[in-house]
Amino acid sequence: MNAVAEILHILRKDLVRARWLLMGFALLVSFSAWRSAVSRPWMPIEPCVRDCSTRVTTLDGILAVVVFAVALMVAASLVQSDSTQRFNSFWKLQPVRTTSVFGAKLASLLLTVVSVILLAQFAAAWAMGIYPSDAAHIILAYARFFVVCVACASVCAAITSNLRGFLLSAVAILVGTALFWIVWGAVRGDNAAPVPPTGTIFAASIATSVLLLFWLFRIRTPRGVARIAAMALTFTVIVGATYSDMISYSVNEFAQWGGPEVKRGKPADLSISAHRDGRALTVVLTSPAPAANHRLLLVDAVAQIVTPSGRAMPLSFTVNVPGKNNSPHVTKETFVVDSAVAPLLRAGTPAVITSGSPQPNFPSRREVVAFDNYVDAVSSNGVKTRTAILKLIAAVEMPDSVLQLLSTRGARITVSAFIEDQSLETLFTLPASPATHHLKWGTTVSIAKFAKPAIKGIELEAVTGESTRNPIFAGVADQVHEYEVTSYDSTYMFIPTVSDVQYSLTRNFSADTLHLMKWQLGIGAPAMVLPSALFTGTVVKLVPFGKVSDDEFSDWLKNGQLVLNIWEYSSHSLAHAESGVVQQNRT
């Protein structure tokens, strides 16, 4: 037999041997996923709903732990079915390559334990209505964490001969890890060392565990020193995994918190240059363009002037977006840019850097330099943003204190910020006529009416109603009533009122778009329709940006369709940029 045939031969044997165990495991995982799907609704739109956590029962919590523990025990059982510890294990007497036994173990772990868990996660995500992009992200993060755990469990199984030994070694490693962190915390205090990228730790963890497992099979009967070395390396892997932010949560656990809050993306490649021109400081922030249909937000930016001697002065980095700017490619009229969008995505949007904190009245807005390298590609159902390089340039007049510091030899500007990556998702489209559209997460959205000039626009009505079949919606309705629809914690339910939703009318035949904006908001009171069933209505009035003639708008309504796009959180990363020495321009 060749190596592949050998692996398949052993794999088949392992699957037949563990068939009842695997069936039981699959049932347990399915039950857990089913409970997640029916008992914890997933709110598909950010922001997350923390109140959902109250709906997690003790059983769900226990079930999540049990599923995880059983998965690791199934992994151990698969590895120990061809034990390395018994010197006279049956496989050691057969003419089989150790690499084949190792390969079969890896294959069985991936085919059974890992795939069963991940399939259940996908099923639960699908049942909960999680956006595929979110589901993929969560599940991949969870898979990464889970695979490392399975790999470490496999190593523990390989250095023990039975389940009892495996449990003892696993507990020993976990207790050791906990003790390590207690001691580490006492020694280091708050001076946490920098965390290497999760991907690096994941790759190192997997490589270490898999090579360790291979080595344990290769030496056939690991004893004494080999076992201690394997334990020590596994301990190191677990410490590394817990040190990074690799610990991730299953879809079920995410559901109880409402949404994926922290997804670390690829580090943003932010660069900065700065120069002086008299009293004006010009700062240029540059970032690579986001991917198509993505935008980057600069969040919590902290700008500083830093001198070589270590002196630093904060610069208040604020973005000022005037009410009107041109967006010639769409409306040929003024186009309001959401302030959150401005810094990087909409390069060319006026912005300002001021010194001091806070400094809203710094009189330098007229010094702002705007760039126009921003291009929108219009599509039938939304806006695709593609830019080669995104730049934000701000020039400010500096007060004396800043000037003095900047005059110091070797002064630089540093900017640290979180870069949030968002992707544009089309929520749904409606024909531009009074019609009804049903959304899957319990909200019905319809075009209520077309308003007449002079307040021309579209009235969009969202109605949420749910019966006792899913009690979460009753809670949501109460919440909406209590906090009003514009509050951050409740907007997820009423699509038309979510601040990140963009409205537009599109015309397929001409492939162009008319951007709309919210003009008016109305909230209906919760009403009892059936016992314990509530519904709440919300009306949003949408009007076009800028000046659109009645005829033109009527034409849009006749031939267009309403598109609701939403900026979906994709990931974020921490960016830090440092300019060269700030030079004085010679004019």
Next chain:
Amino acid sequence: MNAIVVENLSFAFGKAEALEDVSFTVPEGALYALIGPNGAGKSTLLQILAGLRNNYKGRARMFGSNCAKFTPQDREHIGYVAEGQKLPDWMRLEQLEAYLAPWYPTWDFSLANELRERFALDATQQISKFSRGQYMKAALLCALAPRPKVLLMDEPFTGMDVGVKDELVRGLLSASAADGCTIVLSSHDIAEIEMLADHVGYLQSGKLRLSESMENLRERFKHVDVVLADDALLTRVTPTEWIGFERADRRIQFVMAHDGDDAEQLVKTHYPNATRVELRQATLREFFLAQQRTQLQVRNSLPTMEQAS
């Protein structure tokens, strides 16, 4: 040609020496019996030969291959059956055969069928439900069906009734005769070994005291039965090759190792007052018991014949 060559082999469990400077050879096609008291190192030696233990000193080679570094191709030609060996007992016998057959290019399906019938094993029965005898028969079937060049057996007869033993012995003999399979067997069942073996090795406290053909052994070791006229020479110093003394009144029985034809003369010279001297070839059992008895006397610090004198 020698199938197995062992040179200066030593093995220790921690600080406890299990084998000490063991050297012997097994000719191809021989049926080599390893005998010795419990804890002598027989099982360890067989495990080393099977490639199950590799941290030993010295050399152990099977058909030229280092036993510590058997390749899968080497293992295709080795069968190993041991007391306490675990088969994958969740399988049915037919499943086990189907699992094993692809590993061995020489797997003989007709031989497997024949052995199954001879051993009266039910192929559809789960191995965990086999009796002890059936379990060992199944292990033997799996070891013989690939027609190995070397079959290593560690205490295969332990706890078996006479009928089962007979089946196993016949199975072994037919395997040995048919293919020239080299068999190394350890057992406490001296009677069975005597019937089977053509070579024998005696291990004691990890040392190989003797390794030779049964023919030589029988030629060399004599069972001596002496009746003395009086007590005068009863405790006389005897040569060290005379072992396993037993006395009853004025009658002495022992086993002597002697190569020449003058053994009887030697005994008579040593015991001139003997009224009767009878010599015959020692059986393996007598040889084994004599060795055991001598060892026991040493261990218990009982006076040997020499010391007593």
